[in-house]
Amino acid sequence: MEQTAYRLTDIAARFGGRVLGDAEVSQVATLDSAQAGHITFLASAKYRAQLAATRAGAVILGESDADATSLPRIVCAQPYLYFARVSAFLNPPAQAVAGIHPSAVIAADAQIDPTAHIGPHVTIAAGAQIGARSIIMAGCSIGEHTVIGEDALLYPRVVVYHGCLLGKRLIAHSGVVIGADGFGMAPDAGRWLKIPQIGRVQIGDDVEIGANTTIDRGALDDTVIEDGVKLDNQIQVAHNVRIGAHTAIAGCVGIAGSTSIGKHCRIGGSAGILGHLHIADNVEISSFTLIGKSINEPGSYTGIYPFSKSEEWRRNAVHLRRLDGLAQKVKMLQQEIEVLRGENK
């Protein structure tokens, strides 16, 4: 894992910004752990004490902090975004080593682009297609007639069921399951009758899906993940959900069937959204919040029970089961006070 070194002036030539002093850097690091040869960043003035102590070779910072250090530095408008760009430049994604591992089992009519990499113990079923420069790592399983775009990266043990359409530059982490049956069944005299799930999963370009996240296939129509959506680990996306472009969802969120989420939304960890709802664009949902009604206006929404010491919680929470009673009592007190006031007049 040798890293190539670049001068700050090389970096600024590529990404802009003002260079003060110069240095050679080959890797990014935090203020605390950076060493010579590392470039770090100051995202906020509140970390100035750590900046004073850093052993970094260079720093990325904003105009207002330009003089906060005498280290070689790049001054720019958005230090965190700049840092992200530099890191992406210094740590480019792995390149596919073209070829199919002999232990992989590939259907005769599957179409594997000759520039793709297929790892050990992969299974690719009949009629599936793998795009140029895509990397399918060890033990993945790709179902019949599923299509995977160019430059995709599937980490070990990803499963994609049959008939799904996955876009370009998809990153799917280990344990992801795409296209399993949605949870669809009809009650039938005390038993459940399974409804065949004949829709597909469609995933746009530039989507990333975290480890052990599951995206179910549609019941009749498709489940759809639009371009640029970012899903963290252990998210559950039920059948016929649609997630709008560039929406980001943190870990452990559950989204029930047929719900549609807008573009550019942000959903916090362990939140939930009930089924058959519509969430507008640019909605922010807090962690641990259950959305039980459609949201038509952009904005920030929350429903979290605040924690406290357990004995304090116990004392308070008991009143939640009598809150209606308490509200009625207050109403009655108001009326009684009205009467008393009248009498006093």
Add this chain to the structure above:
Amino acid sequence: MEQTAYRLTDIAARFGGRVLGDAEVSQVATLDSAQAGHITFLASAKYRAQLAATRAGAVILGESDADATSLPRIVCAQPYLYFARVSAFLNPPAQAVAGIHPSAVIAADAQIDPTAHIGPHVTIAAGAQIGARSIIMAGCSIGEHTVIGEDALLYPRVVVYHGCLLGKRLIAHSGVVIGADGFGMAPDAGRWLKIPQIGRVQIGDDVEIGANTTIDRGALDDTVIEDGVKLDNQIQVAHNVRIGAHTAIAGCVGIAGSTSIGKHCRIGGSAGILGHLHIADNVEISSFTLIGKSINEPGSYTGIYPFSKSEEWRRNAVHLRRLDGLAQKVKMLQQEIEVLRGENK
């Protein structure tokens, strides 16, 4: 994926109902996306506008909507259930292609029914048994002495540990883990001593288990899933839980150890049930609700913090930590009003 076509009269001969007009159909679809050759359904009168616009070849609907369209149609008592039956008929489950893939690793004394299908990179350990017509897809791992019944379908990368008993017609989606150790340990001078988990998992007939769901083996006795239980994705079932027949559980639910859930229950997504509880038959638990005490009566139970705009939530939630104080204050006000009333007399 050629679909066979059937006349409405063929379908009604099989499933009952009254045919008005006739047509040939080969697949089911939603009102919105149906085309000629598709049969759709009207589950509720509120979709009549979509019915008016559908291009479906035929419709399934109830008596009260019998005249809502002039399309060829089947009129029946329970349109959604009827539709489910037609869909199951038009989309029969895959049939096992008998045989063992050469890349599978099968213990010499494992008993694989000759009609079963064992996919690539499957591992089947010593003493395991696979029933007639069962399909074990790519990369599954079946532990020692585990028994899988007839007509089971294990999607790619399912793991079943040793010594488990799985019933007939089991469907287990990718990433399911059955029989991992329960979370059992004894505190031992600041450390945790692992308690061997020597129970098994027993699963009845006609159970379906969603992607990445985990069912732990029992500590001493067994974890038991009864007949007809339906589990969605990413559910966690701890050791020694019992789930009663025909209970359905939505995604991301967690059930703690030794809890017993009745028959015909319905549990909403991301709900939780603490350990060592007993839930009666026919209980319905809402999404996102934590059940912290046993439930002895059938009925519907909820505990959800309602969401609102974040600033509104902030203004309101702060009082939850002083709810007891508020209730005491109201009590005092009542007493003071009593005094004032006395004085006014």
Add this chain to the structure above:
Amino acid sequence: MEQTAYRLTDIAARFGGRVLGDAEVSQVATLDSAQAGHITFLASAKYRAQLAATRAGAVILGESDADATSLPRIVCAQPYLYFARVSAFLNPPAQAVAGIHPSAVIAADAQIDPTAHIGPHVTIAAGAQIGARSIIMAGCSIGEHTVIGEDALLYPRVVVYHGCLLGKRLIAHSGVVIGADGFGMAPDAGRWLKIPQIGRVQIGDDVEIGANTTIDRGALDDTVIEDGVKLDNQIQVAHNVRIGAHTAIAGCVGIAGSTSIGKHCRIGGSAGILGHLHIADNVEISSFTLIGKSINEPGSYTGIYPFSKSEEWRRNAVHLRRLDGLAQKVKMLQQEIEVLRGENK
């Protein structure tokens, strides 16, 4: 699965305690299901009725219950811990059968200890190391330069990404994913720019990780799990989290990025902890509780919305959105009563 039999006196010679009567036992069991040849335990006097009915060959119990049965028994200070020790003695962990399955794909320069066991369809990448007596079961994937200590046990289909350091006696259950990318990205003109995750995962000794749990690699520095930590199933540990030694976390918990949790904590199922927080040592967090602020004092913390019958919940919960109004109203009533009292003087 033949079990060796031991006399109670053999067991007491090893683990202490006072033997009354004697018997040969070969396995542990619950009071209810124990048979001759089984040793059971009484953890609490409330199970005395079951003790009276047990068919066990012998019982482990505390001094205060020493005379509660006439069965052969071991009397000791901590019956549950004693039972755990006896169970561990009677059910020792599997021993590695040294060797590499021919279907495994091992990089030429990977260092596999000759006493280790590598199962079928395992992939071990370049530069990885597997310690003495470790067992890597079917279908695991170990990334480049990852190091796994001695006596580790990885159940089927565990994935460890590149560059991670895993300690001795690690137990990782099926579906665990260690070292996937953290959820790190910078907003960039309405899109998300991925930030390379170049940190690692470091895991200490004697850690157990439940099925389908995910532990992300650090963004820049490492994610760290200290010695003796026990993680249940389906837990999500985000990038740069640190979990202190001997902390135990129940199923379905989500821990957001850069949070540090102390030693000897206990966290209940489906709890959540937001990012960039610090949790002190010896903190207990209830199930289903979201921790949104750092906790500096040991103790027990809770934030659970109590469940009730759904119609009762509906009546009460509506007031949560007007709680601030209710509190204001009570304040006004107090003032009005003050006025009335003044008038009455």
